Amino acid sequence: MKRSPILVVILIVAVVTAATALGALVANRGDNTSTQMGPGMMYGDSSSAPDWWNGSWSSMMGPAAAASEPEYLAAMVAHHQEAVAAARELARSDRPQMRAFGESIVKTQTSQIEQMTEWLADWYPEQSTAVDYRPMMRDLSGLSGDRLDRTFLRDMIGHHMAAVMMSQRLLWRRADHEDVARLATRIRDDQHAEIIQMQHWLSRWFGIDWSPGMGMRWGMWSVETPRGHVRNGLL
Numbered sequence: 001m002k003r004s005p006i007l008v009v010i011l012i013v014a015v016v017t018a019a020t021a022l023g024a025l026v027a028n029r030g031d032n033t034s035t036q037m038g039p040g041m042m043y044g045d046s047s048s049a050p051d052w053w054n055g056s057w058s059s060m061m062g063p064a065a066a067a068s069e070p071e072y073l074a075a076m077v078a079h080h081q082e083a084v085a086a087a088r089e090l091a092r093s094d095r096p097q098m099r100a101f102g103e104s105i106v107k108t109q110t111s112q113i114e115q116m117t118e119w120l121a122d123w124y125p126e127q128s129t130a131v132d133y134r135p136m137m138r139d140l141s142g143l144s145g146d147r148l149d150r151t152f153l154r155d156m157i158g159h160h161m162a163a164v165m166m167s168q169r170l171l172w173r174r175a176d177h178e179d180v181a182r183l184a185t186r187i188r189d190d191q192h193a194e195i196i197q198m199q200h201w202l203s204r205w206f207g208i209d210w211s212p213g214m215g216m217r218w219g220m221w222s223v224e225t226p227r228g229h230v231r232n233g234l235l
Contacts, residue, residue: 066166069176070124072184073116078133079163080109080116083156089140090152097201098149101194108190112183119180136162150206153198160191160198167191 066075083105090102120127136159143151167188175181202208 070127086137
């Protein structure tokens, strides 16, 4: 079924709105009572957040701004490499679901890295792979148990959102090669599904419920803080 242009625009706006709403997630502290909005709320303090949380949202939007096919491929290689490194840490998780999830990310994205690297070499040898990439994941090497799983899920949701936006932007502008368009579509759809799964785990295991919404009003986001406190804010 062919989607209408209006529906496509609404879907794109929803993705961008969801990414913006991520900045308003609430830290799952012991009493679950924090209501301050912003990165520090999610991480306890902004100094413990990954680089892209400190300052403006331009850090997150950086990788999503790749406009051309070669820029997309180079940026996505770097983006995937970070995801693979973080996912390997889940081998230490106490939860079999998280260990399996990490293995899936490593397998899928390693294969995609190899494919994208091959395309860059064949089609765009002049494209530098040394992109200006700002880390979106915190160092997980010193974490274990619930802290490892919770931190991974929080960070990887934003990480996946950036990949979804990067891929949708390329598809909107049209890729030069059909193979790249198919890969971008797969990345967008697979990681969107994984975002939903990670949100479910955050809710089930840690009592963090988060559901971005338009609230039927453009320029609005909604955030559910741990177990039932809903707050709205202007973008």
